Amino acid sequence: MARLNHHYRKLTAGYLFPEIERRMKAFQKDNPGTQIHRLGIGNTTEPLTPGVARGLEEGVKRLAAAETYTGYGDEQGLTELREALSRYYESLGAKIDPGEIFISDGAKPDAGNIQSIFSADSVIAFQDPAYPVYVDSNVIAGRSGSYDGERDNYSGFLYMPCREESGFIPAPPAQKADLIYLCSPNNPTGAVAGHRQLREFIDYARRHKAVIIFDAAYAEFITDPGLPRTIFEIEGARECAIEINSFSKFAGFTGVRLGWSVVPKTLVVEGGEPAEVHRCWLRRQTTFFNGASNIAQRGGLAVLSPEGLRECRELIGYYMENSRIIKRGLQELGLTVYGGENAPYLWLKTPGGLTSWEFFDRLLQEAHVVGTPGSGFGPSGEGYFRLSAFGHRADIEKAMESIANRLIL
């Protein structure tokens, strides 16, 4: 008698985005003809740059010709692309061998799957608030107890609260964790961890023989040269960290699907042999995955060319100008806004002590603008609200105008 994996039933079922949709539709029904402005999109909106599109087209052309057709590719991904990424890391001041890089179909799959190579009884620590996949993948793997509706958390997990007074960068947990998920630049808070803060986590990880899963999917949005763009800039990270990254927001590949992970061969865990974590991830990827699309990989190569980097950084500049418009606009209204300077996410403190959902309703009803309630990302997100810099300029401007004219503060 087949039965389902009962851990799925523990999930709080990702009510955040469906609930947003539900309230939007209800508003639209009550207010036909009213234009709703979206400031909560976590998805790229601008077309691919010309050089990157040419790289992808070249990828298709290679498959259509007998001389250049290829089927299954290299186990860890196109060697040329891994070499280009190795050079990219070098430009950031980190030494990563192409053999330590695994090309994937995006940061989300890697962030979800990485836990599966670790022991079922691992103790997991998350930033709170956090991108939901870190939590959900570990719930499904059976590493948590049940969900506590009152405290809005799962028993058995360690939550590291991200607080205003410490710039939304948490301290390492007081208890012993085995796996620690960190995302910097952060989704949803837009906060970026500095060298000293990352060093604290690395010290913690080395002391407790823990592994840090570092999600750097928004690294290209960092403009401040003093902030680390990869955890491997920090000494000691090669002994305790795995990095996950993506072309999604970097190059507008949210639909193209391309990312990568770095598992250093120098990362050794308790009871493991040298390079065994690396071999184990290779085994997981070659068993459950068959490589990213070779077309997307050719596009990735184009992104990392000098022309591609220039174009993509210009595109990021466009989104960051959106971010400045939003931040300035909200600040002019007297609102407190964090993030949005080295990250495409802005973290608004709800005014007048409103809960995240109360502010959602006010913003929708009064200004016809939709964002994302911070409480949807974890208990410490309560009282905050995520806005995103993705969107066409004209739409962003209209949304800000509507907020300025209509939101009652």
Place this chain on the structure above:
Amino acid sequence: MARLNHHYRKLTAGYLFPEIERRMKAFQKDNPGTQIHRLGIGNTTEPLTPGVARGLEEGVKRLAAAETYTGYGDEQGLTELREALSRYYESLGAKIDPGEIFISDGAKPDAGNIQSIFSADSVIAFQDPAYPVYVDSNVIAGRSGSYDGERDNYSGFLYMPCREESGFIPAPPAQKADLIYLCSPNNPTGAVAGHRQLREFIDYARRHKAVIIFDAAYAEFITDPGLPRTIFEIEGARECAIEINSFSKFAGFTGVRLGWSVVPKTLVVEGGEPAEVHRCWLRRQTTFFNGASNIAQRGGLAVLSPEGLRECRELIGYYMENSRIIKRGLQELGLTVYGGENAPYLWLKTPGGLTSWEFFDRLLQEAHVVGTPGSGFGPSGEGYFRLSAFGHRADIEKAMESIANRLIL
């Protein structure tokens, strides 16, 4: 202290293909200048067809224009593509709603991941020999005991031997299984299950409330109109089966990456609610996966157009002509060969009672031809040898000539 998932250490580490490479290299070193012919490739070799390449190019162009750019797509994959697949099933005589179809990046990921939505204590049955991912994914999930080198199997799994006398189609297991993996047309044996044989499995599954995972990745190679091309042609399958399929061999997409799975809403398991298996798979896919490349999905739409289907079936015809050449050539030498008529794989009985690896060495040393030892796919593969129909025609002809002139029988 982080530890690895210890089940990975149980794996027999996929020694098959690395061992083939090792022996090939040793031969090449001892015989410099000798040309080695490959008849064991499980990968497409011919370029994409023109109509399909145009579909992919169109996919790139859409992303390069502001009016048509899209990021993350529909949760279960492009609606148009799922509708086209629903019509494709209709043409095979099966009724599948687009909402029951999940677009993926290939059959291997789906075949590896599907077990994860089922209970950790599920009893698993496999065909023996079988495509390794079914076994490996369940070993990693902890559903087996250790590997028994003597018997070449894992304790705790149910192996269904595929024997010559029953055309390599197994009978349902005598014991109670919860999940049953079936692959038809089969890799590696090339055998195709008929209606009656599938009905036996469906009867078994309904009696024991088991779920059949049906891998139909080679269905398009079936030319005999009397053979089922989807398990959903058989009555009762919608209550007990999940189907996995792919564009890899269908359209030469091994590197493009595109596949799909069908989870009927009518499939209910013990203790589960109506449609809960479907919902659970949706939750798994939306948590651990972010959709197949939207470029590849546009290519899939082109495959399913009348022009695309005609072109792709012509390409399959090319490979099947390879298959006829191989089969005829071997039979003329007095060898016994199965499969290769409705599948791109041929299953050769090794002559003179040689083991699979003994025959591998003879074929390599004498005829300079490389194939795949059947024992690499499971204990009942011993004494057999897999040849594949993928390859350029001229290479196939040279390989067959070399066998005819040099193999000492």
